[in-house]
Amino acid sequence: MYIHETQYRVRYGDTDQMKYVYYGHYARLFEIGRVEAMRALGFSYRQFEEEGVMMPVLDLHCNYLKPAFYDELLTIRTTVTEMPGVRIHFQYDILNEAGEHIHLGKTTLVFVQMHTNRPCRIPEHFAAALRPYFEQT
Amino acid sequence: MYIHETQYRVRYGDTDQMKYVYYGHYARLFEIGRVEAMRALGFSYRQFEEEGVMMPVLDLHCNYLKPAFYDELLTIRTTVTEMPGVRIHFQYDILNEAGEHIHLGKTTLVFVQMHTNRPCRIPEHFAAALRPYFEQT
Amino acid sequence: MYIHETQYRVRYGDTDQMKYVYYGHYARLFEIGRVEAMRALGFSYRQFEEEGVMMPVLDLHCNYLKPAFYDELLTIRTTVTEMPGVRIHFQYDILNEAGEHIHLGKTTLVFVQMHTNRPCRIPEHFAAALRPYFEQT
Amino acid sequence: MYIHETQYRVRYGDTDQMKYVYYGHYARLFEIGRVEAMRALGFSYRQFEEEGVMMPVLDLHCNYLKPAFYDELLTIRTTVTEMPGVRIHFQYDILNEAGEHIHLGKTTLVFVQMHTNRPCRIPEHFAAALRPYFEQT
Numbered sequence: 001m002y003i004h005e006t007q008y009r010v011r012y013g014d015t016d017q018m019k020y021v022y023y024g025h026y027a028r029l030f031e032i033g034r035v036e037a038m039r040a041l042g043f044s045y046r047q048f049e050e051e052g053v054m055m056p057v058l059d060l061h062c063n064y065l066k067p068a069f070y071d072e073l074l075t076i077r078t079t080v081t082e083m084p085g086v087r088i089h090f091q092y093d094i095l096n097e098a099g100e101h102i103h104l105g106k107t108t109l110v111f112v113q114m115h116t117n118r119p120c121r122i123p124e125h126f127a128a129a130l131r132p133y134f135e136q137t
Numbered sequence: 138m139y140i141h142e143t144q145y146r147v148r149y150g151d152t153d154q155m156k157y158v159y160y161g162h163y164a165r166l167f168e169i170g171r172v173e174a175m176r177a178l179g180f181s182y183r184q185f186e187e188e189g190v191m192m193p194v195l196d197l198h199c200n201y202l203k204p205a206f207y208d209e210l211l212t213i214r215t216t217v218t219e220m221p222g223v224r225i226h227f228q229y230d231i232l233n234e235a236g237e238h239i240h241l242g243k244t245t246l247v248f249v250q251m252h253t254n255r256p257c258r259i260p261e262h263f264a265a266a267l268r269p270y271f272e273q274t
Numbered sequence: 275m276y277i278h279e280t281q282y283r284v285r286y287g288d289t290d291q292m293k294y295v296y297y298g299h300y301a302r303l304f305e306i307g308r309v310e311a312m313r314a315l316g317f318s319y320r321q322f323e324e325e326g327v328m329m330p331v332l333d334l335h336c337n338y339l340k341p342a343f344y345d346e347l348l349t350i351r352t353t354v355t356e357m358p359g360v361r362i363h364f365q366y367d368i369l370n371e372a373g374e375h376i377h378l379g380k381t382t383l384v385f386v387q388m389h390t391n392r393p394c395r396i397p398e399h400f401a402a403a404l405r406p407y408f409e410q411t
Numbered sequence: 412m413y414i415h416e417t418q419y420r421v422r423y424g425d426t427d428q429m430k431y432v433y434y435g436h437y438a439r440l441f442e443i444g445r446v447e448a449m450r451a452l453g454f455s456y457r458q459f460e461e462e463g464v465m466m467p468v469l470d471l472h473c474n475y476l477k478p479a480f481y482d483e484l485l486t487i488r489t490t491v492t493e494m495p496g497v498r499i500h501f502q503y504d505i506l507n508e509a510g511e512h513i514h515l516g517k518t519t520l521v522f523v524q525m526h527t528n529r530p531c532r533i534p535e536h537f538a539a540a541l542r543p544y545f546e547q548t
């Protein structure tokens with residue numbers, strides 16, 4: 001398993017009149033979580049696209065456990081749960097400032113060769129960086 | 138089953154640099170779908186809140202089948218799949234102009250009494266409007 | 275002057291915890307206003323881009339006169355105030371359901387030849403459609 | 412003058428199919444700039460609202476000098492240009508990673524007593540924190 005944490009400050013524009021973070025904004029938090037998780041391994045998604053690989057999202061799941069509120073500094077804990085092949089699974093656990101687990105998200109993304117527009121295996125340099133986190137002991 | 142259709146025009150601000158509708162925007166389309174489905178039955182969600190009942194979202198699922206593109210006039214087909222009790226399940230099937238099924242979404246919402254902040258049963262006038270769609274023949 | 279009106283229903287995701295439409299959402303309403311104003315003349319902005327002309331925004335001005343609220347059906351009145359050359363000026367007057375003037379917006383856009391990335395004059399077929407609205411009597 | 416700088420990483424959801432940051436997202440960057448500028452002085456906008464003062468936006472101006480691109484780490488330089496009274500003026504200069512000045516924004520906000528819903532003078536503790544930056548030498 002590869003786990004990475006990053007933080008996100010809730011902005012006014014994220015809230016709705018229920019005073020909660022709007023339910024549709026969590027997908028943005030997941031994007032921040034997985035991109036920063038990749039960056040911490042030395043990979044930028046921008047570079048991936050420049051090298052001809054994109055990663056569209058296949059599915060998304062959100063479990064709203066507790067609301068998030070304006071100006072809270074949330075922790076986004078991103079986990080790559082299994083060694084990716086053609087697909088990569090991310091799990092996102094969001095914690096509020098009190099350390100409460102307020103959200104559980106999951107996404108599946110697929111590696112796609114941009115010039116053929118077809119699925120492909122995870123780029124080898126990215127696989128190499130992830131492998132140590134999935135080796136059996 | 139209660140089924141309702143509404144349309145949504147994709148805007149520039151919905152697209153991302155992949156030229157697809159950003160994966161995080163679909164939750165907004167679901168909101169439009171379910172609110173218009175309720176309005177077609179004579180209920181506005183605004184009125185619900187004014188009467189002291191809110192409907193926070195418990196979970197969300199998105200299945201990205203095909204991309205949506207700028208300026209497409211999408212059809213959002215919203216289905217209430219079973220007679221609601223304390224919770225209400227919506228399914229959203231999104232079709233593009235060519236009639237292709239490009240997205241499958243699902244949400245669960247819960248009825249909450251605002252003054253107690255506790256779950257409650259579906260307001261009776263809303264239940265009465267839905268019941269004919271779920272009666273056995 | 276060319277004037278066109280279209281409508282926009284305020285969604286939950288547009289509101290913030292002040293119960294107002296978030297101040298950053300008006301630019302989206304302007305986009306809807308000007309794209310529908312162009313469509314009413316027979317032009318889609320998608321087609322413009324397909325023909326190699328894009329229209330980036332140079333400046334934006336928002337004047338927040340009164341708040342807009344959840345579920346209101348707003349009227350966006352879009353005006354092309356003068357015959358465009360290399361630039362096109364749009365004015366947006368937003369009215370609420372009570373007919374109150376709640377917002378005044380303005381944008382300047384420039385026509386850009388995509389293959390050279392340089393400003394160009396308004397495409398002639400679009401100019402021809404606008405000219406009758408600016409002819410002196 | 413009071414000047415404060417903060418940074419913002421451009422996300423995929425901020426881009427549009429022109430590959431630029433969507434013109435409607437800058438208002439969010441301004442919000443981040445001014446809230447962090449206030450926090451650096453020891454004030455949170457959340458606290459202001461809890462103390463009964465809100466700061467709705469009266470007007471907004473955006474000058475799009477150059478585009479911002481995906482994954483760029485932008486610098487938002489927020490300036491309070493004059494000592495606030497009932498209104499407060501913020502200027503936002505946005506710089507890209509190359510140090511280029513890509514955007515100039517301005518907003519006017521008004522202090523409003525929430526229980527009366529009427530304009531009021533800047534809260535004295537906030538004025539006291541700002542005054543040293545506007546004293547003549």
